[in-house]
Amino acid sequence: MSDLTTLDTLVPGPLSLAGHRLGTPQRAGALTMVPISGPAYPGIVPPRTGVKLTRVPGYGRVELRNGADRGVAIVPLHMGYVQDQAQNHALCRSAFLAAGQTLMFEDACCVQQSQGGYLSERDQWFFVLPLELRARALELRGLNAYSKLWDDIADLNHRYGLPRRGHLEQILSRHRAVLTQFQSRLELQPGQLGALFFLDGRFAGLELAPDPLYFAEVWTPLVAFAYGVAAWHAEPPAPERDAEPYDAGDLGELRAALARDRADRIAEVADWLAAAPTGPVTAVEEDRYLGLTLSTLTGPHLAGQIVTDGDRPVYASLFSSAPGTKPR
Known part of the structure; x- marks a missing residue:
């Protein structure tokens, strides 16, 4: 489609996306996803196969472990777990986990009352907090209060x-x-390591992973739960979302109609990006691991966390700030 220079005004200063490119937009009801491709950053442990929830010893306390022999894990922002025999929790922040490291998150959010305990892998699956809760959860990072x-x-x-x-x-x-139907209605592309998300034509989020494997492992939690919840709520009735058939008499006309439709969608997304609210963004450093820096970004219309190596983006989870929230 194009390079991401149009995002310079959306995320000014802290996050340069030079070298990354946008793919062809895909739409599922109210949710539009634009794939991002670009250079992979090696040595990062993927979150589903590498990061394990080891125990929930009490309300608001979640212990994670990087079980890999090598490589640092970047815990996805607002990662949460649903599991048997323990409270369902979500994290308010991202973090680094060195190979073999275990870390207790004391500031997790309890999202369901239950019993704590040790877990087996088959008892758990992870999600990312719905968009409507993310700005508030980020604001509450560092506060040890399970409810x-x-x-x-x-x-x-x-x-x-x-x-x-x-x-x-x-x-x-x-x-x-x-x-989870959004997982199948929107197709993960080969080499994809990020995505732009729009809800009813409004910017909803920018997600960027170190490499395609990492992004594939957060794909369902992001598209089904982080953005799918709001999209599901905004879904039009079935007759309204049924696509109009292409007016084509042969294969050549069908291909031409598809090309026109693709061009229209690309132009539409360009208009959405141009109309996205902008404003100053403040970056606050939270943690470092070797050459990697974890920072929180906040602004009047945008919030989230990023990981960078110098000027190079490694990971980003940025979302539209919900009205009325004031991320710190």
């Missing part, structure tokens, strides 16, 4: 016509089959 997100979860459930309770599983678990 700190319950009111926001209850409000989200209420907006979705569900019982007003601080139980995120009302959305994630009970509607998992519907949400």
Whole structure:
């Protein structure tokens, strides 16, 4: 499609995406995904196969381990786990885990009341917090209070016509089959290591991974849960979302119609990017590991965390700030 120079105004200063390119936009109802390709950064442990939840010894306390023999793990921002015989929790921040390192997150959010304990791998699957909760969760990083997100979860459930309770599983678990349909409706591309997400034509998020394997392992948590929850809520009725058939009498006309449709979608996304709210972004360094730096970005319309190696982007999870939130 093009290089990402159009994002310089969206994320000014802290994150240069030179050398990365946008692919052909894909749409599933209210959700549009634009693939990002670019140079891979070697030596980063992927999150699903490399990072394991070892125990939840109490409310708001989550222990993770990098089980790889080599390589540093970058814990995905707002990673959460649903599991048996322990509280469902989500993290408010990203972190580095050296090979073999175990780290206790004392500032995790409890998103369901349950019993703590040790877990087996078959008992757990991970998600990323829904977009509507992410700015608030980032604001609450560093605060050791296990129930700190319950009111926001209850409000989200209420907006979705569900019982007003601080139980995120009302959305994630009970509607998992519907949400994971976004995984199949939007196609992960070969070599893809990131994506732009739009909801009803409005910028929703920018996700960037160190390499395609890392991104493939966060693909379902991102597309089904981080962005799929809001997209599912905004889905038009079935008759409205049915695509119009192409007016083509032969294969040549069909190919031409497809090319026109692709060009229209590319132009539409360019307009969305140009219309995205912009403003100053503040970067605060949170942690370092060898040459890698983890930073939190906040601004009037954007929030999230990034990992950089000098000027080179390694990981990014940036999202549109929800109205009324003030990430610190």
